[in-house]
Amino acid sequence: MHPLLERQLARARKASADGSLDVNTLIALVDDAYQSADEERRLADRASDLMEAELRSANNEVRAQSAALLKAVLNTAGAAVVIARGDGVIEDVNTAAEHLFGYPTGSLIGKPLGLLMPADEGMGHQRHIERYMAGGPAKVIGRSRETRAVRADGTTFPVEVAIGTHVQSDGRKFIGIIRDVTQDVAEREQLRLLQTVATSVPDPVIISGVPDPVTRERRILWVNNAFTRTYGYSREEALAGHPSMLDHPDADPDAIEELYRASTEQRPTTVQILNRARDGRNVWALVSLTPVFNDDVLTHWVGIERDITREVEANERVHLLQTVAINANDGVLITTPDASSPTILYANAALEQITGYTLEELRGKTPHLFQGPETDRAALARISAALRAGEPIRERLLNYAKDRRPYWIEISITPARSGDRITHFIAIERDITQEIEADARLRAAERRLATAIEAVSEGFVLVDADGRATVVNDRFRRMFPRMAQMLRQGGRFTDALHRLVDQLHPSVPAAEWEEWLARRITEHVEPTGRPILHHLANSRWVQSKEARTPDGGVVSIFADVTDLKRAQMELEEARHRAEAANRAKSDFLANMSHEIRTPMNGIIGMNSLLLDTGLTDEQRHFAEAVQSSADGLLAVINDILDISKLEAGRVELERLDFLLEDTLEDSIELMAARAAGKDLELHCVVAPSLRVPLVGDPNRLRQVVLNLVSNAVKFTAQGSILVKADPISAGPEGVEIAIAVTDTGIGMDEAVQASLFQKFMQADSTITRRYGGTGLGLAICRELVELMGGTITVRSQPGKGSTFTLRLRFPLGRPLDRPLVSVSLAGCQILVVDDNDTNRTVFRGQLTAAGAEVIDTADGASALALLGGMMAKNTLPKAVILDQSMPGLSGTEIARWIKTVPGLNGMKLVLASSLGLPGQANGEAGLFDLVLVKPVRVRQLVESLGRLLSGETIEAAKPEPHHVPPPLPEPGSSGHLLLAEDNAINRQLATTILKRAGYSFDIAEDGFTAVERARQKVYDVILMDIQMPGMDGVEAARLIRDLGAPHGSVPIIALTAHAMAGARETYLAAGMNDYVTKPFDREQLLAVIAQHRQANASAAPDAAAGSTRAAGGATVVPGFDRAHLARLWDAMPPAEARDLVTMTLSEVDRVVTLLGQSDQPSLADVHNLASMAGIVGLMRLSTAARSLEEALRTNHAIDERLGTLRAVGADGRTELARALETLP
CATH class of the missing domain: 3.30.450.20 (PAS domain)
Known part of the structure; x- marks a missing residue:
């Protein structure tokens, strides 16, 4: 669509209210548009004519304006701009260029560009232009280049030039932009300088x-x-x-x-x-x-x-040196370098401590401050000279501290240099006051020592390592003048020995001098310190002793021991005389023992037989008095013989396993009757931790304790006696024990205590007259205790009693196979009624250890009240232990009351009395379920109560009937013996005892007859007296043994009044089996006879069957006396009997194990086994053990008897174990 139509269409739509298109309006608008277009065409044609002229005019105007604008722009630019033609002529410049080069406005137009350049560069530029104009190569600087320029005043300066070209209708133009870089060059130069500096x-x-x-x-x-x-x-x-x-x-x-x-x-x-x-x-x-x-x-x-x-690092070294100086033990002093009067600059803490001055007090002072009246002026002069010369020096000076206390120093002064210049003097001072004083003391000691060496009574020589004498005292010079003279003249000690051997040891033959000298010189050069005795030519005796000194010298001491030697010789003679006297004493004691014991045997034995007959009360009283007197005399004799054995060193201690509690209870039990007779309480308390097997000699321990208890009973009129054992220390190797025997007797003062353990000593003569005794008992106790490695002490006060304390150490024995006590009282409540505090304490400890709950009271009234209250609460005890003798109600009266009260009958009543059961003849025995006689053994108490409380009936103690002589057995019913005895009374005594025991016998009055009778007949046992006319018993025993079996194998028992040390060994070595000392106890004699008769009877069939065993391998059961074992059960509580058998079984096991390992048991082991086997009825084993014991003592036939013991040991153990199962 034509743009015009589009505009009209848009207008038509805009005119519509709703934006829709109105056709009429559109047509009108299109019509208007066409009209307008025609008008515009007309106007355009008119304008075309006018515009051509106007455009030419406007173009010229625009050019003029553009040139003016360009000029204005160039003039406002900061950089200089130069426009030149192609031929190098300046066509235009801006104001900045005129100012930069210093030319008036417009004066550069038409000038050549070379005008602005140095001459050398301007000529080159002109040639370049000419080549360019001639059509040669053209090189343009381009964006930037640094070069030099010339101002109107002729000065050159650095510039940065950028040149470009521009082609116009009138030709090529060069446009140059120039900037003054003087400051940039200066800054760049400065930067290069700084960089050089930084790099360098x-x-x-x-x-x-x-x-x-x-x-x-x-x-x-x-x-x-x-x-x-x-x-x-x-x-x-x-x-x-x-x-x-x-x-x-x-x-x-x-x-x-x-x-x-x-x-x-x-x-x-x-x-x-x-x-x-x-x-x-x-x-x-x-x-x-x-x-x-x-x-x-x-x-x-x-x-x-x-x-x-x-x-x-230097600072660290300085700091280190400062630290060393500050903390040094030596004083440090730094001064100025002025040699004549140095000023102190610094002193460390050590110097402050030495002098007492602080650094502030010393700074600025001179060291003259330390000098005093006794300072060595010569030493000060030497120090000044060294300082002036700038040389180091070391001196000792006496200085003075701040408090003017003198002290010695060792000073070392060193000049400090910087190059050749001395900057300071540094002094190191060490306090040597103690060294000086020690040195002075040492010199004084040396002077005193020299004086002492001169004053001693011994000769003194000190030789140096070269063997030359440095000290020889006057005594040596007088003892050996010739030798001293040689030593003073510089001779060596060994040379003097060579030259004076005839004087030093004239007893050495000349032919042996060299050998003696070599030995003597060796002893001198390498002294052993042992004394050497010299017998000099002047008959004097000198003893020398030498020792090496630390510096390799030798010090020799020579003592004149002539008087000592003579005294020793006299002492040796006296010793020989004393030994002879001692032998005479021993012979006397042996003879005395025999001579006294022989009639004593008759007295005691006959009196014992007399007591077995029907006597009136008066006759029995007289006979018992004889018995008591004889026993007292025998005790005195035994004490004397014990002392003799101890003095001779012939008492040997056994090493047996034993229970301390049994040993102590045995000791006090033997004294129970005597204590009860004086109404004394006897107590034994052993700490529970000590109820373990120990290893030692129980017999010797029992002897000591029995002696102490016997003395306590003797010297105590009322009160009690306590034997108490407590551990001191214990360990895996053993236990140290204190055993104290305390009484409430007469006591003693310290003077008596001091001599108490001496032989034949008592407090005073009144003690002996009143109480009797030899004064040997405690001396024997001390000797035995010390032999056991212990000590015995006493603590006592007059009127307050005494305490004897043993301290002994025992190794631990083999552990028991089963507990000592087989019953427990756990949960049982027991009431103890006793007025004695110690009794109650002992009962409480014994019963509590067994698990019982113990209640105690001190009298009957309190006990009855207590029982009444407990009955009301239904908390009655299981048993009541009653003392008999108490103030108020006695034990029987309390028991009688209890029996009458309903509800109390269920309790068990136990009487514990030192006097036994009273009123038995009047029916009092039925009051009590158990009667215990004090002192009560622990195991007996616990076992009896345990059995009683378990329902077992225990037979109460029965009254002893009036003595009726026992009926005599049939003669020969017990065996046939040989009695060898020369003393008629002893023969009568022995035959009477043997007859009453059922033995038949033959009699021999001397050794010859005994040997002959033994050759003719085989006896069950031979009783052999030792001292008989013609042939004694020892020789007779040897001859009988030489007869061989069966005559020579009969057991031989020695009957001897010789109880001295070594007698037993002599008899056993002669082939005897055992011995009984006179005066012998009837029961002891019969027991020994029975033991060996039974052993012999059981051994005889074995001997006959020996070949059968060897051939057929059959085992014959060793001799075992079951009746003997049963009697053991009757003689002691079953628990104790069982313990004894168990210990025997353990001992048999141990020895048999040793034998099975081909080890030889010790003599103590074999002796212990023989005794224990005999006690429990293993007669053949006992005999075999005694036979081996004899072999070990004589070192004869050991292997053969080891084999015998090995053969019977295991079988005996089996038989005993089997029998043990059948006993309670």
Whole structure:
């Protein structure tokens, strides 16, 4: 559509209210449009004619305006603009160009361009123009070039020229834009200068960029040569890295933090930091970090790092030296270099302490301050001379402290130099006051020692390592004048020995001198310290002793021991006389023992037989008095013999397993009757921790405790006696025990206590007259206790009683197979009624340890009241233990009352009395379920109560009937014996005892007859007296043994009044099986006879069957006396009997195991086994063990008897174990 029509159409629509097209309106509009178009055409034609003239005029005007506009633009430009024609003539310039070159306005138009150039460049430019005009090559400077220009005044200056070309109708034009770059050149020159300076500066310089927003690292942009030299990185390595490559792991965190904060805050900072070079070297640097900004925008960081490594190290050395000086033990003083009057600049703490002055007090003073009246002026002069000469010096001086106390110093002064110039004097002072004083004391001691050496009664010689004497005292000079003279003249000690051997040891034959000298010189050169005795030519005796000194010398002491030697010789003679006297004493004691015991045997034995007959009460009283007196005399004899054995060192301790509680209870039980007779309470308390097997000699321990308890009973009129055992210390190897025997007797003062353990000592003669005794008992106790490795002490006060305390250590024995007590009282409530506090304490401890709950009270009234209350609450005890003798109600009265009260009959009543059961003849026995006689054994108490409370009936103690002589057995019913005895009374005694025991016998009055009878008949047992006329019992026993079986294998029992040390070993070595000492106890004699008769009877069939065993391999059961074992059950509580058998089984197992391993048991083991086997009825095993014991003692036929014991041991153990199962 024609544009005109489009416009009209748009108008028509716009005129319509709703925008629709009205045709009429459109037609009218189109018509108008055509008319308008015709009019425009007419006007256009007219205008065409006019415009051609106007365009020419307007074109000229536009050109004029354009030229004016261009001129205005050029004049306002900051740079100079020069327009030249192609021939190099200036056509136009702007104002800036005229000002730049200094020409008036318009004066440059038409001038050649060379006018603006230096002459040399202008000529070249002109030739260039000419070539260009001639049509040669044209080279235009282009965008930019720096060159020189000339002003109107002829001065040249640097310009930057940019030239372009423009072709117009009138030809090519050159348009040059010129800028004065004088300032740029100057700045660039300055920059080159700064760069040269930065490159040449000695400190490392780093220019880095801004931190990376991600890594926070700054890339290094430039480094100088000092950086590469200091850190070892090449320039290329540095420009590829970051400043962090210099980081050191030991750098100061504070310095690192400061650099980080300065970087973050974009501020300059300076820090001292430790860097690390490429090769790992430490580099200390003083880093100055400066930010560079452009229009307030951070663009760079410049870091200058001054290497201060040497300074830091120097400072560290200085600091180290300062620390050393400050903390040095020696005083340090630094002064000015003025030699005549140096001024103090510095003093360390040690010097302050030495002198008492502070540094403030010393600074500015001179060292003359320390001098005093006794300071060595000569030493001061030497110091001044050295200072003037500038030389070091060392001296000792007496100085004075601030309080004018003198002190000695060792001073060392050294000049400090810087080049050839002395800058300071440094003095090191060491306080040597103590050394000087010690040296003075040493010299004084040496003087005193020299005086002492001269004053001693021994000869003294000190030789040096070269063997020459340095000290010889006067005593030596008088003892050996010739030798001393040689030593004073410089002779060696060994040379003097060579020349004076005839004087020093005349007893050595001349032929042996060389050998003696060699030995003596060796002893001198290499002294052993042992004394050497010399018998000199003048008959004097000299003893020498030598020792090596630390410096290689030898000190020799020579003592004149002539008097001592004579005294020793006299003492030796006295010793021989004493030994002879001691032998005479031993012989006397042996004879006395025999001579006294032989009639004593008759007295005691006959009296014992007399007591077995029907006597009137008066006769029995007289016989019992005889028995008591004889026992007392026998005790005195035994004490004397014990002391003799101890003095001879012939008492040997056994090592047996034993229970301490049993041993102590045995001791007090033996004294129970005597204590009850005096109405004394006897108590035994053993700590529960000590109820374990121990290893020791129970018999000797029992002897000691029995002696102490016996004394306590003797010297106590009323009260009680307590035997108490407590552990002191315990460990896996053993236990240390304190056993105290305390009484409430007469006591003693300290004077008596001091001599109490001496032989034959008692408090005074009245003690002996009133109480009796030899004064040997405690001496024996002390000897035995010390033999057991222990101690015994006493603590006592007159009228308040005494306490004897044993301290002993025992190894632990083999553990028991089962508990000592097989019952428990756990849950049982028991009431104890006893007026004695100690009794109640003992009962409480014993019963509580067994698990019982114990209530106790001190009298009958309280007990009855207590029972009444408990009955009301239905909390009655299971049992009541009553003491008999109490104030108020007695035990029987309390029991009688209980029996009459309904509701109390269920309790078990137990009487514990030291006097036994009273009123038995009047029917009082039925009141009590159990009667215990004090002191009560622990196991007996617990076992009896346990059985009683479990419902078992225990037979109460029965009254002893009036003595009726037992009926005599048939003669020979017990066996046939041989009695060898020369004493008629002893024969009568022995035969009476044997007859009453049912034995038949033959009699031999001497050894010859005994041997002959033994040759003719085989007896069950031979009783052999030792001392008989003609042939004694020892020789007779040897001859009988030589007879061989069966006559020579009969058991032989020695009957001896010889109880001295070593007798037992002599009898056993002669082939005897056992021995009984006179005066013998009837029961003891019969028991020993029965034991060996039964052993012999059981061994005889075995001997006959020996070949059968060897041939057929059959096992014959060893002899075992079941009746003997049953009697053991009757003799003691079943629990104790079972314990004894169990211990025997363990011992048999142990010895048989040793034998099975082909080990030889010890003598103590075999002796222990023999005794235990005999006790429990293993007669053949006991005999075999005793036979081996004899073989071990005589070192004869050991292997044969080991084999016998090995053969019977296992079978005996089996038989005993089988029998044990059948017993309660």
